[in-house]
Amino acid sequence: MIEQIREKARELLESGELDVVIGYAEGSDPTRTTPIFCRKPEDTDKLVLDGRCVNTLPAYLNKRHEYPKKGWKKTGIIGKGCDIRAITQLIAENQLKRDEVYIFGAECEGVVAHPEKWDGSLHEGNCASKCSACDVKIPLDTDFYPGEKPEVDRSGPYMVSAPALATLVKMDDEDRFAFWRDDFDRCFKCYACREVCPHCSCNICITDRTMPSWVDQAAHTKGVFGWHLTRAMHLVGRCTGCGECTRACPVNIQVDLFNQKMKEVIQESFDYKSGYSMEVKPPLITYNTDDQETYIR
Amino acid sequence: MSKGIVRHDFEPKIMGFVCKWCTYSGADLAGTSRMDYSPHVRMVRLPCSGRIDPQFVIKAFEQGADGVIISGCHPGDCHYNEGNYYARRRNLAFRNLMEFNGIDIKRLEFSWISAAEAIKFTQIIDKFTNQVRDLGPNEGYRALLDPYASRLVKSSEESAA
Ligand code: SF4
Ligand code: SF4
Numbered sequence A: 001m002i003e004q005i006r007e008k009a010r011e012l013l014e015s016g017e018l019d020v021v022i023g024y025a026e027g028s029d030p031t032r033t034t035p036i037f038c039r040k041p042e043d044t045d046k047l048v049l050d051g052r053c054v055n056t057l058p059a060y061l062n063k064r065h066e067y068p069k070k071g072w073k074k075t076g077i078i079g080k081g082c083d084i085r086a087i088t089q090l091i092a093e094n095q096l097k098r099d100e101v102y103i104f105g106a107e108c109e110g111v112v113a114h115p116e117k118w119d120g121s122l123h124e125g126n127c128a129s130k131c132s133a134c135d136v137k138i139p140l141d142t143d144f145y146p147g148e149k150p151e152v153d154r155s156g157p158y159m160v161s162a163p164a165l166a167t168l169v170k171m172d173d174e175d176r177f178a179f180w181r182d183d184f185d186r187c188f189k190c191y192a193c194r195e196v197c198p199h200c201s202c203n204i205c206i207t208d209r210t211m212p213s214w215v216d217q218a219a220h221t222k223g224v225f226g227w228h229l230t231r232a233m234h235l236v237g238r239c240t241g242c243g244e245c246t247r248a249c250p251v252n253i254q255v256d257l258f259n260q261k262m263k264e265v266i267q268e269s270f271d272y273k274s275g276y277s278m279e280v281k282p283p284l285i286t287y288n289t290d291d292q293e294t295y296i297r
Numbered sequence B: 001m002s003k004g005i006v007r008h009d010f011e012p013k014i015m016g017f018v019c020k021w022c023t024y025s026g027a028d029l030a031g032t033s034r035m036d037y038s039p040h041v042r043m044v045r046l047p048c049s050g051r052i053d054p055q056f057v058i059k060a061f062e063q064g065a066d067g068v069i070i071s072g073c074h075p076g077d078c079h080y081n082e083g084n085y086y087a088r089r090r091n092l093a094f095r096n097l098m099e100f101n102g103i104d105i106k107r108l109e110f111s112w113i114s115a116a117e118a119i120k121f122t123q124i125i126d127k128f129t130n131q132v133r134d135l136g137p138n139e140g141y142r143a144l145l146d147p148y149a150s151r152l153v154k155s156s157e158e159s160a161a
């Protein structure tokens, strides 16, 4: 699988059709892979693709990063199904044009929840929870796919994959507030959850703006509540569920529980699944005159 | 037509974010018609309900509000044609988010009040004030207000006591 991708990537870099191929290479220790930007054809020999490739590379395609501004005409990118979903969403949000990227896809067997759980293979005990409910193991939109791409039915609803969500929604408000208060007490605002997200598109995040200061910058619980509510609100209807925010959090806060909950709400209210169409507008930038308004007096 | 004075143990602080074309004018009408309504709402006038960023609500709760009311023109009546349609979607999502965060959603009110609906305005304000008063102070957020209080070194008198 990866051999075919390597070969194709080398060929396209040699012919000059692609300026760069973003993929994964062996990392600093055997449990990790690291993102690699292949600029020369021989770099493609370093490419790997297996259960350790957790990073969501399309984050690099977001305009907030330097890379889209480097003047590269066409960027190749290797994606798992969920990454390609993120690319689709980026295109729907005008962060990217379809002809600016060349997508290498492959069938995905799942990835590990966190590199530290990698023990040489992928199994139930260490597989990321998002993979259990995945309907894009065969990726949606690819330019290069090794072999024949089978048709898959993806019409089903969005599936919540985090087990913690079910227990949380059953709690009453006070317990839920206490749960978040205890969890958020650990957050020290490193903003890793923002940096890894392919859909946090702002050049200057609202939490970094101090005039006026909408989100309290201090990492005390009040500021952290403000931060997480803000972040979750900004990603409503846009998060494609890669789970990177939770994986990147150094203090194990399940940041994406908010996002998963909102995905469910958006699916129920507006019948929208982010990352499945380049044309359909994300739900909060459009409206229907007969939208639900049961909560309004 | 005085309602008489009733004293309560707890008087809630309520923030109102309202559209200037409808609700604010409705409130104006209530005022010029000398209607009685609860004085707990501090109103902020904005050009449109579509301008009401959920960030305002988060900030209001952070600053010690016990309840927040958002109000704008009825669907189809928006001065800018479509602002309230966006507001409707956004607030649906936001309410779910607040609820998931553990905020009692009864503290957050959304209503359509037109410039002519002074009576509806007073009714909604009264009803919401009572509702929030029954809920009591927003303890969860109030406990966050002074995050370092619990970590302060106690004064000698306090620790002796
Ligand atoms: S919010 Fe988290 S799960 Fe959603 S796209 Fe961003 S990083 Fe991925
Ligand atoms: S949290 Fe909001 S403001 Fe900050 S980068 Fe993400 S989308 Fe932008």
Ligand code: SF4
Binding pocket: A186, A187, A188, A189, A190, A191, A192, A193, A194, A245, A248, A249, A250, A251, A252, A253, A255
């Ligand atoms: S990654 Fe974790 S610690 Fe860092 S800002 Fe996000 S939630 Fe807080």
